[in-house]
Amino acid sequence: MSTTNASSEAPLEGGRRGLRRRRPAAGTPAAAARDRRRSKQRRRLANIAGLLAALVLTGVGYSALAPGASAADDATGNPSNAVEAGRELYTRSCITCHGSNLQGVQDRGPSLIGVGEAAVYFQVHTGRMPLVRQEAQAPERPPVFSEEEIDQLMAYIQENGGGPTLPSGDLRDGDLAEGGELFRLNCAQCHNFTGMGGALSSGKRAPSLMEADDLTIYAAMLSGPENMPVFGDNQLTPDEKRSIITYVQTIKAAADPGGAGIGRVGPVAEGLVMWTVGVGALLFGIFWMGTKAP
Amino acid sequence: MATTTTTAPGQPTTLVGKAALEVDDRLIVAGPVRRTLNKVFPDHWSFLLGEIALYAFVVLLLSGTYLTFFYDATMTEVTYQGSYAAMRGIEMSAAFESSLDISFDVRGGLLIRQMHHWAALLFVAAICVHLLRIFFTGAFRRPRETNWFIGVALLVLAMLEGFAGYTLPDDLLSGTGLRIFSAVFLSIPVIGTWVYFTVFGGDFPGELIIGRLYILHVLIIPAILLALIALHLLILVKQKHTQFPGAGRTEHNVVGNRLFPTFAGKATALFFIVFGLCAALGGLVQINPFWLFGPYNPAQVSAGSQPDWYIGFVDGGSRIFPPWEIVLWGYHIPPVLWGALGIPGVMFTLLALYPIIERKLTGDTASHHLLQRPRDVPVRTSLGMMAITAYVVLWISGGNDVIAEKFDISLNAMTWFGRIGFLVLPPIAYWITYRICLGLERHDREVLEHGIETGVIRRLPSGEFIEVHQPLGPVDEHGHGQLAYGGASVPKKMNQVGGARRAIKGFFSPIEEPAEVQRQAELEARGLESEQASRELTGSGRPSEGGRPSEGGRPQQEPRD
Numbered sequence: 001m002s003t004t005n006a007s008s009e010a011p012l013e014g015g016r017r018g019l020r021r022r023r024p025a026a027g028t029p030a031a032a033a034r035d036r037r038r039s040k041q042r043r044r045l046a047n048i049a050g051l052l053a054a055l056v057l058t059g060v061g062y063s064a065l066a067p068g069a070s071a072a073d074d075a076t077g078n079p080s081n082a083v084e085a086g087r088e089l090y091t092r093s094c095i096t097c098h099g100s101n102l103q104g105v106q107d108r109g110p111s112l113i114g115v116g117e118a119a120v121y122f123q124v125h126t127g128r129m130p131l132v133r134q135e136a137q138a139p140e141r142p143p144v145f146s147e148e149e150i151d152q153l154m155a156y157i158q159e160n161g162g163g164p165t166l167p168s169g170d171l172r173d174g175d176l177a178e179g180g181e182l183f184r185l186n187c188a189q190c191h192n193f194t195g196m197g198g199a200l201s202s203g204k205r206a207p208s209l210m211e212a213d214d215l216t217i218y219a220a221m222l223s224g225p226e227n228m229p230v231f232g233d234n235q236l237t238p239d240e241k242r243s244i245i246t247y248v249q250t251i252k253a254a255a256d257p258g259g260a261g262i263g264r265v266g267p268v269a270e271g272l273v274m275w276t277v278g279v280g281a282l283l284f285g286i287f288w289m290g291t292k293a294p
Numbered sequence: 295m296a297t298t299t300t301t302a303p304g305q306p307t308t309l310v311g312k313a314a315l316e317v318d319d320r321l322i323v324a325g326p327v328r329r330t331l332n333k334v335f336p337d338h339w340s341f342l343l344g345e346i347a348l349y350a351f352v353v354l355l356l357s358g359t360y361l362t363f364f365y366d367a368t369m370t371e372v373t374y375q376g377s378y379a380a381m382r383g384i385e386m387s388a389a390f391e392s393s394l395d396i397s398f399d400v401r402g403g404l405l406i407r408q409m410h411h412w413a414a415l416l417f418v419a420a421i422c423v424h425l426l427r428i429f430f431t432g433a434f435r436r437p438r439e440t441n442w443f444i445g446v447a448l449l450v451l452a453m454l455e456g457f458a459g460y461t462l463p464d465d466l467l468s469g470t471g472l473r474i475f476s477a478v479f480l481s482i483p484v485i486g487t488w489v490y491f492t493v494f495g496g497d498f499p500g501e502l503i504i505g506r507l508y509i510l511h512v513l514i515i516p517a518i519l520l521a522l523i524a525l526h527l528l529i530l531v532k533q534k535h536t537q538f539p540g541a542g543r544t545e546h547n548v549v550g551n552r553l554f555p556t557f558a559g560k561a562t563a564l565f566f567i568v569f570g571l572c573a574a575l576g577g578l579v580q581i582n583p584f585w586l587f588g589p590y591n592p593a594q595v596s597a598g599s600q601p602d603w604y605i606g607f608v609d610g611g612s613r614i615f616p617p618w619e620i621v622l623w624g625y626h627i628p629p630v631l632w633g634a635l636g637i638p639g640v641m642f643t644l645l646a647l648y649p650i651i652e653r654k655l656t657g658d659t660a661s662h663h664l665l666q667r668p669r670d671v672p673v674r675t676s677l678g679m680m681a682i683t684a685y686v687v688l689w690i691s692g693g694n695d696v697i698a699e700k701f702d703i704s705l706n707a708m709t710w711f712g713r714i715g716f717l718v719l720p721p722i723a724y725w726i727t728y729r730i731c732l733g734l735e736r737h738d739r740e741v742l743e744h745g746i747e748t749g750v751i752r753r754l755p756s757g758e759f760i761e762v763h764q765p766l767g768p769v770d771e772h773g774h775g776q777l778a779y780g781g782a783s784v785p786k787k788m789n790q791v792g793g794a795r796r797a798i799k800g801f802f803s804p805i806e807e808p809a810e811v812q813r814q815a816e817l818e819a820r821g822l823e824s825e826q827a828s829r830e831l832t833g834s835g836r837p838s839e840g841g842r843p844s845e846g847g848r849p850q851q852e853p854r855d
Contacts, residue, residue, distance in 0.1 A: 136704070177383045184466060184588045188596040193466055194586045198597025199695040203704035206597065250380060251586060257397070258408055258580030265700075266467060268693040270581050271603025274415040277579075278571060279423065282346050282416075285567045289560050290339030 086156025089149055093130045102160055108134070116163020117154035119223035122216060124150050128225070136203030137226050140211070164222040167238060171214040174243030176250055183244050186231065194264040195248055200227055210252060214245050331554035336537045340427045342564060347420035349568040350413050351523065357410040357572075358512065364400050366392035367462065367508035369501045378585050386464075386589030389504045393463040394585060409576030414459060416572065418452050418604040425449060429648070429678050431665040433536045435658070439649040441529045446646040448522050451515055453604050458511035460602050463582070464504055469590025470599040472499065474609075474634075481631040483622070499592060539664045539782040546663075598696050603689070610691030611637035614712035637688065641681075669738075670781045672731035676724040683723035687715040738784045742766060742777045748788055764788060 090098075097109030104111035109131075112119075123129035127141030145153065158165065184193055190206030192198045197208035204227055209217065221241050224230030236244070262269040306312050318324045335341065369387045376382070376391070377398050396403035425445060428434055434442035457475075461468045476498050479490040495502040535548050543549050551557045575581075587596070601609055612633035620627040644651070652674065653659060668675040690697065691712035698705040745763030753759050766785065767777045785791050 176380050180380050184594045190597050192598045193596040197699055199698035199705040202706050205699055256580045258404055259578040261580055265696055267600040267602045268696045274419055278416050279419050281571055286339045286342040290342055291337045
């Protein structure tokens, strides 16, 4: 069997299987070299020749693959194209902490195998990743990557290990009141009943939901970023997730019927208003009414 | 006989006068009413602080009565079908449902409820500010210890009343507070469990607690509050007001305005200011939006659950107290007991007993009707500032999670700030206050001795520059003032003794007597030299530098200014 045959077939069948088949193809000259065990000199030469042959074959294989990829550029949404672009982005911005095989790096970043595109969407879309520095928790920032680049990264991570995927369609079609009940049961412990967020230990915190869009909330529930637990579809069904999103977004948009919301943080802000505005105004009033000199 | 009575000069001729006579003929009230209407109130602003609390209480009674028309204090499970969409179909207690109805379906309900809540915060705040005024001026000294005890009792009752009211909507926030309260009951050694079951009548939350708190909130505590407030005021009227020391003020008189008409006018105005403020806050600033919190469910809890501000220090004490589990004679004493009952217990005991403690320490058992300025009693003032500092640290710790979240501080750092700050900051506050008191007192003495700094710099024949000082009274042969330190306010600026030649109206600074300044100005306009001479400024007063002892240290020339 000829090695050129195998490598020429590989690109037609797609990248991954092609790569698998090239390995025995590269090994063939090495097998031939086994027969020529005469002297060290000859063996070395044979090894070099084998290596060269392998390199040439890889090169040929790649050149055969590359035109195929560029040709697919016209047809948008080709997964292999997005995966490839995602890999490029990953290698440039993520590999330092998450490792060359998504396996993670000790004390730097966790493994990304199996986190799925939901985790990528949440982390990258909210600007939490790429991380600026190691601290208690990645803060929310303007995203570094464009929507298209985020899609490419999502495709790359999804391709390598799979994991939870993003939902499609309207996420606000759930039941409002049921969503409220589920929110108070599952989310309010950390995010506060008004979604204002709350402090966790050692500088970590559950962020405010005021800026979060539907998909971000959904992705967070699916992927459980940072300290947040994962709410898989067996814990909160997709319908229940949609109900929670409906509740959060409705409450956020709702006007405060009682007047100024003072941050909706409850008694701390109310006490502050009482002692500054209330007592302040009354002290002003009695200064006005009474004499000042004792 | 009959003719002499009909022609008496006091016989009323007007309709009102005749009606008043008819009433007096039957009830004989003219004497007591005249005495009451002539009661003199000191007019210093700080005497109005307690009144703010009184008027806040009136607002609470009025708004609270309206709320009772619509509130249902039962914990029966109902399914909400009202007009707030985000709760429709949710199971909740009837108490929470009626609270939602008050907020969304009762006309004016939300405004009245918010007014009620703001007035409650104001009530306790005004009591505290009033208490601080009484404390720092020594108004609690004999013979007023009784009224001090009543005041402390009023503060504690107001806090309990507020807590009971905070719990009534039966929402997720107040239910969390109730859960903490139940844990505090349980933490009491030996009797804790019994106390808990007596209060709740079963396992938490049971079906009784809201009804019981309601009766406490609308009947029992308000009745006691009302009785104690009446007693507080009766004792005040009987003992008469204290007053700050000053010209014409002695231990045997009260300088100020009569109740009628001046003080009655001011008091009515203040009532409307307080009412207006509560209405403005109730209408403009949202308070306790429990429709966002949801009905109480023991399975749920929210981050950032806080009590109202006046219970915040109790929460703070529980949050920063170290997790020490102590076992004594087989009884387990959980740390929550120290934070939630120990700290407030010590605080209120010390507060109530302070008049006795101070009497023992100073040996001063005399009756006092003249107040002390805080600077004149540095130890008491510093102790007070120390207590306030400790309280504020506890208070901040009560909201430490919200502060940590909003200001991006580690919650652990906030906890350790509370622990260290509670021990370290009060002594620092004591020392700083003590130094400030001494400094202020020394400055008063210096002005009494050397006069007011005029800002006029003179060059003496020897070439030395001096600042001209205006003595406040006669001086001795060294130019030193003869006035004794009396603990009264000392003028520190020329404007305060007519130096500006016109009346200075101030908001925060004292107003001069406009009549006196006016008279001086008119006399000057007529060129009366004698009046002019008495207003001259003096030099250093040293005889060697132009001041003659015989002239009271005055220089011959009037200084240029």
